[in-house]
Amino acid sequence: MNVFKILEAKENSKLFLLGNEAAVRGALESGVSVVSTYPGTPSSEIGNVFSKIAKAAHVYFEFSANEKVAVEVSAAAAASGLRSFAFMKHVGLNVAADSFMSVAYLGVNAGMVILTADDPSMYSSQNEQDNRIYARLANVPLIEPSSPQEVKEFMKYAFDISEQFHLPILFRTTTRVSHMRGVVETGKLVPPKEKGFFKKEPNKYVPVPQNSRRMHKELMEKMNKLAPLISESPLNKVFDFGNEIGVITSGGAFNYVMDVVKEYSLPVKILKLGFSHPFPEKLVLDFLGEVQKVVVVEEVEPIMEKEVLAIVGKYGLNNKIYGKLSGTMPRIYEYTPDIVKNGLFNTLGRKIEAKEILKPESAIPSRPPVLCPGCPHRATYYAVKDAIKELGLKDVIFPSDIGCYTLGIQKPYETADFLLSMGASIGTACGFAHATNQKVVAFIGDSTFFHAGLSALANAVHNEAKAVIVIMDNRTTAMTGRQPSLSEPVNGMGGEAPELSISDIAKAFGVKFVETVDPYNLHKTKEVFKRALQYDGLAVVITKHPCALITDAEKRKRNFWITFRINQDKCTRCMVCITDFACPSFFVAEDGSVHIDPLICDGCGVCTQVCPYNAIEVRR
Amino acid sequence: MSVYKIHLTGVGGQGTIKMSTIIGEAAIKRGLNVVMSEVHGMAQRGGVVTTDLKIGDAHSPLIENGDADLVIGFEPAETLRSLPKVSEKTFVITNSARIVPFTVGLGLSEYPPVEQIISELKAKVKHLFVINAEELANKAGNIMSLNMVLLGAATAIPHFPIGKDEIIQAMKENLPPKTIEVNLKAFELGFKEVSG
Numbered sequence: 031m032n033v034f035k036i037l038e039a040k041e042n043s044k045l046f047l048l049g050n051e052a053a054v055r056g057a058l059e060s061g062v063s064v065v066s067t068y069p070g071t072p073s074s075e076i077g078n079v080f081s082k083i084a085k086a087a088h089v090y091f092e093f094s095a096n097e098k099v100a101v102e103v104s105a106a107a108a109a110s111g112l113r114s115f116a117f118m119k120h121v122g123l124n125v126a127a128d129s130f131m132s133v134a135y136l137g138v139n140a141g142m143v144i145l146t147a148d149d150p151s152m153y154s155s156q157n158e159q160d161n162r163i164y165a166r167l168a169n170v171p172l173i174e175p176s177s178p179q180e181v182k183e184f185m186k187y188a189f190d191i192s193e194q195f196h197l198p199i200l201f202r203t204t205t206r207v208s209h210m211r212g213v214v215e216t217g218k219l220v221p222p223k224e225k226g227f228f229k230k231e232p233n234k235y236v237p238v239p240q241n242s243r244r245m246h247k248e249l250m251e252k253m254n255k256l257a258p259l260i261s262e263s264p265l266n267k268v269f270d271f272g273n274e275i276g277v278i279t280s281g282g283a284f285n286y287v288m289d290v291v292k293e294y295s296l297p298v299k300i301l302k303l304g305f306s307h308p309f310p311e312k313l314v315l316d317f318l319g320e321v322q323k324v325v326v327v328e329e330v331e332p333i334m335e336k337e338v339l340a341i342v343g344k345y346g347l348n349n350k351i352y353g354k355l356s357g358t359m360p361r362i363y364e365y366t367p368d369i370v371k372n373g374l375f376n377t378l379g380r381k382i383e384a385k386e387i388l389k390p391e392s393a394i395p396s397r398p399p400v401l402c403p404g405c406p407h408r409a410t411y412y413a414v415k416d417a418i419k420e421l422g423l424k425d426v427i428f429p430s431d432i433g434c435y436t437l438g439i440q441k442p443y444e445t446a447d448f449l450l451s452m453g454a455s456i457g458t459a460c461g462f463a464h465a466t467n468q469k470v471v472a473f474i475g476d477s478t479f480f481h482a483g484l485s486a487l488a489n490a491v492h493n494e495a496k497a498v499i500v501i502m503d504n505r506t507t508a509m510t511g512r513q514p515s516l517s518e519p520v521n522g523m524g525g526e527a528p529e530l531s532i533s534d535i536a537k538a539f540g541v542k543f544v545e546t547v548d549p550y551n552l553h554k555t556k557e558v559f560k561r562a563l564q565y566d567g568l569a570v571v572i573t574k575h576p577c578a579l580i581t582d583a584e585k586r587k588r589n590f591w592i593t594f595r596i597n598q599d600k601c602t603r604c605m606v607c608i609t610d611f612a613c614p615s616f617f618v619a620e621d622g623s624v625h626i627d628p629l630i631c632d633g634c635g636v637c638t639q640v641c642p643y644n645a646i647e648v649r650r
Numbered sequence: 651m652s653v654y655k656i657h658l659t660g661v662g663g664q665g666t667i668k669m670s671t672i673i674g675e676a677a678i679k680r681g682l683n684v685v686m687s688e689v690h691g692m693a694q695r696g697g698v699v700t701t702d703l704k705i706g707d708a709h710s711p712l713i714e715n716g717d718a719d720l721v722i723g724f725e726p727a728e729t730l731r732s733l734p735k736v737s738e739k740t741f742v743i744t745n746s747a748r749i750v751p752f753t754v755g756l757g758l759s760e761y762p763p764v765e766q767i768i769s770e771l772k773a774k775v776k777h778l779f780v781i782n783a784e785e786l787a788n789k790a791g792n793i794m795s796l797n798m799v800l801l802g803a804a805t806a807i808p809h810f811p812i813g814k815d816e817i818i819q820a821m822k823e824n825l826p827p828k829t830i831e832v833n834l835k836a837f838e839l840g841f842k843e844v845s846g
């Protein structure tokens with residue numbers, strides 16, 4: 031789909047939109063003026079769309095250095111009377127949490143929505159934290175849509191509530207909502223305000239203790255005023271299919287409940303909570319009066335289940351509540367229709383007929399994601415391993431970070447030993463350097479370096495960590511879909527921007543060993559690594575070469591594409607190209623001969639430096 | 651109308667998501683409700699990409715085991731991996747041209763002969779169509795039109811709930827104008843494979 035449709039579609043059109051695309055349309059129909067993010071799956075497409083259409087929509091959009099900055103940019107806009115929208119993946123809110131907590135205290139002057147895209151079952155994340163807890167922690171309202179249409183509609187509602195109560199709204203999706211496509215009926219676009227005005231009121235905006243004590247009280251007052259209205263909110267609905275049991279559900283889990291209840295005609299009354307914090311006590315109390323047994327169906331933590339149990343306790347009710355705590359529903363991972371079916375059937379006391387499931391018998395090859403053909407990270411890893419081998423070093427520790435290069439965990443590279451969160455490669459390198467006598471080589475991408483690596487590098491210099499920090503500058507944020515990083519001369523709206531030099535930064539921080547090298551030159555890169563590994567102090571090596579997907583796009587434009595082949599007369603079948611370099615273009619034919627698949631080969635030519643017999647040559 | 655459930659599976663870069671989106675937009679043109687789920691994983695290239703589509707009165711896009719009406723496999727081993735979605739009622743279309751993952755070269759996993767995969771599918775799937783989509787795409791003029799070969803095949807499957815006209819209209823709206831001719835040719839070649 032042409033993403034401009036999201037902006038250009040007239041009122042009452044029907045579009046087939048991703049939840050993330052619907053969020054963009056929802057924000058545009060709310061008159062949003064300022065939008066900020068740091069990319070992260072499953073929220074990334076929201077930013078990809080904004081970066082294409084922001085200019086035409088007269089919206090200010092930026093890819094911020096990290097999520098904390100993104101929330102700060104949006105908070106300042108909202109304080110200046112402009113509607114603002116910040117969005118991120120779930121772990122991004124950890125990074126933003128410090129400022130997020132304060133925005134709740136300060137409040138807003140125009141609507142502000144913070145979208146968190148959670149990732150149950152961890153399709154692209156290091157954990158499956160449930161960010162609905164953040165709404166409780168910060169004491170802000172929480173809205174949970176179930177479908178693309180709801181993402182768009184609820185977004186408008188969220189902006190209105192935010193403005194009415196001067197509170198930021200936490201808007202929670204999950205992978206299955208963000209990456210679900212569905213029919214979305216468009217509404218009217220509301221033109222954004224161009225500029226706001228910030229009226230100085232330090233007592234309102236500066237949370238020094240004497241102010242923050244008052245602010246916390248005011249926050250509680252706002253939430254208390256809002257609480258009774260949630261029971262009347264149009265976002266909370268009852269679907270009545272019977273009275274045998276009740277189900278309380280929200281977000282993506284609601285979809286499974288509806289499909290199961292309809293398919294098996296179950297006599298179930300469903301309470302769907304689209305506005306779930308403050309918890310609608312009166313609504314739930316009424317619901318508990320109508321159904322004795324209630325299953326709570328939610329992903330991932332038993333949050334609403336505990337809220338319901340609290341109501342049962344507070345009012346001394348005798349309802350039976352089922353969910354994760356009762357063992358009726360699984361405690362971790364995302365739900366599926368079958369999981370929900372099990373939970374409902376068990377509570378209803380119905381038997382599930384076992385279905386026969388076909389299973390493959392032949393071996394199926396595993397197909398994990400791999401570094402692309404032509405990926406500069408592969409060359410970097412090959413050169414590092416080669417340098418370490420030549421120097422005869424043992425037990426080198428590789429703290430790693432988050433990005434495509436984390437795939438270094440795979441064979442044959444095995445260059446990822448320890449990973450906490452973005453930017454942590456440098457922080458943990460400092461720790462390993464002081465805690466052990468082992469050599470430490472940390473890997474971090476350019477986007478991750480600007481996200482959370484800068485202060486860690488300052489720490490490494492000041493606290494004199496002896497380590498090699500490899501900054502893999504592939505000129506982009508590749509993993510999440512190639513959004514511009516701060517080391518690229520483009521901004522989020524496609525305009526020109528100052529390019530930050532990682533090498534100058536490292537030097538300015540006081541690093542004495544700073545070298546930049548093109549990893550496609552394996553020999554030179556290996557030599558640089560050998561020197562860095564022997565250097566007695568902190569060494570920074572910047573391996574700089576664009577992501578292969580960037581160079582592919584350029585080659586396509588210029589219509590210039592070469593590929594490589596293996597000269598079978600020279601090939602000795604030593605297999606080094608496969609076992610040590612492992613470009614996915616290589617394959618072994620049934621007769622044992624080695625080949626390069628011309629459909630996969632990117633033409634980078636790096637493998638020609640790996641083959642000891644010079645058997646790899648340009649295909650003619 | 652009851653819900654029609656389509657499961658697509660392939661390898662990153664083969665165009666599974668594009669094909670699913672075209673089916674979805676065509677369903678809207680026919681006035682049907684549609685939901686779809688895409689799995690955007692780690693660095694896409696080379697990994698498994700699956701999408702589920704439900705056309706009709708459905709809320710969740712996920713298809714349970716044994717529940718698909720149509721399975722479209724862009725790669726034979728991936729079709730086999732999706733076998734749990736198949737039951738008596740399911741129509742299966744599979745490409746017969748394989749893509750060998752790097753794990754095989756490294757000796758970390760094995761790829762059985764294609765004939766073995768196809769014969770296992772034949773033994774277990776009641777309604778099976780085996781198509782060399784790679785060859786047909788090349789015949790149409792570009793290997794990149796492989797997904798449109800399979801789309802053509804799908805459109806010809808009995809009970810497929812959307813008409814050829816709507817699919818072609820959605821193709822025209824979703825593919826670069828320069829490639830339409832080749833893609834339409836690929837579509838027709840695939841269509842004929844199934845309709846005979």
Ligand SMILES: Cc1ncc(C[n+]2csc(CCOP(=O)(O)OP(=O)(O)O)c2C)c(N)n1
Nearest residue numbers: 070122432433434475476477478507508509
């Ligand atoms: C706090 C947080 N925000 C966002 C992400 C999503 N994310 C994963 S990797 C990555 C950045 C990768 O960029 P870079 O470091 O340049 O490495 P590349 O993928 O380009 O190799 C991002 C934003 C995350 N995992 N954690």
Ligand code: SF4
Nearest residue numbers: 402405434508577578
């Ligand atoms: S997307 Fe770019 S950085 Fe990521 S694996 Fe592919 S070539 Fe490497």
Ligand code: SF4
Nearest residue numbers: 403613631632635637
């Ligand atoms: S030139 Fe060699 S290393 Fe580069 S993509 Fe082709 S086969 Fe792989």
